[in-house]
Amino acid sequence: MSRVGILPPGALGVSFFYHLSDLGRSIDGQVTMLERRGSASSSTLRSQESFQIAKGSEILALPTATILQGDLLSCQAQGTLPEVLLVCPNPDQLLEVVTDLVELIVRGGVEDLPIVVFSANGIYFQRLRQAFIEKLEEATLFGRLSDLWPEPMGKIVGRLLRGVTMQTGLREGSGASTLYRPGPRGLTRIAGGDLESRQRALAILTGRGGWYELAEDCSPTRIEFDKALVNLSSNLMGLLLAIDDQGHFQRLSLASIFQPQHLPRVRELAFHLNAVGKAVRAYSEDDDVELLISQLVESSRLHQTHIPSSLQWVGMMLDLGKLEAKMPPTETWLVDPLLFYAEAAQLDDAVQYFRTLRDTLIQKLQLAIQAKEMANDRGAK
Ligand SMILES: NC(=O)c1ccc[n+]([C@@H]2O[C@H](COP(=O)([O-])OP(=O)(O)OC[C@H]3O[C@@H](n4cnc5c(N)ncnc54)[C@H](OP(=O)(O)O)[C@@H]3O)[C@@H](O)[C@H]2O)c1
Numbered sequence: 013m014s015r016v017g018i019l020p021p022g023a024l025g026v027s028f029f030y031h032l033s034d035l036g037r038s039i040d041g042q043v044t045m046l047e048r049r050g051s052a053s054s055s056t057l058r059s060q061e062s063f064q065i066a067k068g069s070e071i072l073a074l075p076t077a078t079i080l081q082g083d084l085l086s087c088q089a090q091g092t093l094p095e096v097l098l099v100c101p102n103p104d105q106l107l108e109v110v111t112d113l114v115e116l117i118v119r120g121g122v123e124d125l126p127i128v129v130f131s132a133n134g135i136y137f138q139r140l141r142q143a144f145i146e147k148l149e150e151a152t153l154f155g156r157l158s159d160l161w162p163e164p165m166g167k168i169v170g171r172l173l174r175g176v177t178m179q180t181g182l183r184e185g186s187g188a189s190t191l192y193r194p195g196p197r198g199l200t201r202i203a204g205g206d207l208e209s210r211q212r213a214l215a216i217l218t219g220r221g222g223w224y225e226l227a228e229d230c231s232p233t234r235i236e237f238d239k240a241l242v243n244l245s246s247n248l249m250g251l252l253l254a255i256d257d258q259g260h261f262q263r264l265s266l267a268s269i270f271q272p273q274h275l276p277r278v279r280e281l282a283f284h285l286n287a288v289g290k291a292v293r294a295y296s297e298d299d300d301v302e303l304l305i306s307q308l309v310e311s312s313r314l315h316q317t318h319i320p321s322s323l324q325w326v327g328m329m330l331d332l333g334k335l336e337a338k339m340p341p342t343e344t345w346l347v348d349p350l351l352f353y354a355e356a357a358q359l360d361d362a363v364q365y366f367r368t369l370r371d372t373l374i375q376k377l378q379l380a381i382q383a384k385e386m387a388n389d390r391g392a393k
Pocket of ligand 1: 020021022023024048050051052053054057100101103105131132133134177178179181182183187190321342
């Protein structure tokens with residue numbers, strides 16, 4: 013089979029697609045994008061003839077009929093399920109995808125479950141896998157599935173992998189007028205599941221030209237924490253710096269965010285994250301927080317002109333007049349789990365720190381909205 017499916021065709025999903033199809037040159041039906049069931053954006057995308065994808069200064073128009081499939085359950089009905097499925101919607105859409113994955117097993121048995129690589133940002137894998145098992149148990153309770161313990165439960169859980177990705181991608185506009193801008197090929201590190209599934213996923217994805225590696229000595233939670241440090245220091249801290257005390261917003265690059273005078277704040281973040289990571293055994297006592305910080309600073313030097321995705325997102329939402337004074341989805345799925353773990357481990361300083369971080373960000377977003385409204389009012393007069 014060796015087919016790859018990517019769910020959904022968002023900015024990250026299209027970037028994965030682009031790099032797994034030889035920058036749009038190899039459209040052979042072996043790599044396709046799948047819709048999220050009931051997704052409004054996907055039904056609009058399906059109604060257009062082609063996907064518009066920027067390749068340097070060229071705009072590719074790739075045929076929708078070949079690259080966009082229906083949702084998971086319709087793929088099952090048509091016999092076109094992929095062998096490997098990259099799942100990268102917003103994190104708050106993941107549970108619905110899990111519901112559909114369980115439904116695949118109910119309707120077609122374990123063999124219909126692809127090797128699933130959860131690739132949205134956030135610290136969620138352990139709890140999502142738990143939710144997956146609970147949904148399976150519920151199906152057993154209601155007589156929709158036979159008893160799954162000890163097998164095939166082991167096989168099912170073995171196919172649930174975590175892919176933490178450095179791949180980037182943007183989309184300009186939405187719905188039918190979307191222009192996708194995939195970033196350069198980025199590394200995705202895979203952990204979790206069983207060895208057979210990890211190796212099979214790796215062989216298929218690298219065989220298509222993707223940049224994937226196995227994080228063999230790391231737990232999924234560990235690679236989530238490593239990426240959380242990158243995301244929070246560039247996206248969340250970036251937003252705090254990008255909105256000044258009058259609410260003026262600037263799209264700052266990593267070079268501005270990682271100025272030497274801002275580093276003490278990055279260090280404070282890293283220390284609290286490391287303390288929570290140690291409490292949940294994502295980090296061991298031997299893990300050196302200084303090393304993590306120096307790797308982070310070095311990586312920011314290599315990507316100086318990059319504007320973190322949350323800053324791009326907030327800029328876009330401000331321009332559209334749609335920004336709300338609440339945590340953006342990516343930050344929510346990092347800060348909330350960190351708070352949850354810090355509270356459970358009674359790390360009072362960390363609890364206080366992450367609460368303050370969250371509240372300060374919300375206040376800054378509120379200021380940015382007010383400043384934008386005032387600027388619009390002045391423009392209208
Ligand atoms: N973009 C990046 O550079 C990047 C990098 C690493 C990780 N991530 C992570 O990947 C996840 C998804 O991010 P993303 O950047 O791919 O977000 P995105 O493009 O906004 O996609 C997320 C959701 O937006 C809707 N959507 C997708 N395409 C659309 C379109 N053309 N027009 C209107 N709505 C559309 C879909 O929801 P509906 O089905 O409800 O319409 C989709 O599930 C997040 O966890 C993010 O943090 C992103």
